[in-house]
Amino acid sequence: MSNHPAIKALTAQIAELDKQIGIEGRRVADALEAEAQIEAGIETSLQADLTKAQGIGINRDPRNRDAGRTSA
Numbered sequence: 677m678s679n680h681p682a683i684k685a686l687t688a689q690i691a692e693l694d695k696q697i698g699i700e701g702r703r704v705a706d707a708l709e710a711e712a713q714i715e716a717g718i719e720t721s722l723q724a725d726l727t728k729a730q731g732i733g734i735n736r737d738p739r740n741r742d743a744g745r746t747s748a
Contacts, residue, residue, distance in 0.1 A: 678684075 678687075
């Protein structure tokens with residue numbers, strides 16, 4: 677029965693759909709990988725900005741100027 681024309685046509689359709697699903701899956705995975713790399717770069721940049729801001733010190737903010745002082 678596997679030689680029946682309808683079976684052959686359906687088998688070919690299934691094979692084509694499997695191929696398309698594989699291509700789309702790779703496309704989605706590649707897009708997610710690219711997005712993850714972009715987000716990692718943003719994270720690195722933000723971490724560097726935070727480190728730089730912490731190096732400036734909290735007393736640069738006028739609202740916190742007296743934060744480290746004790747009253748006598």
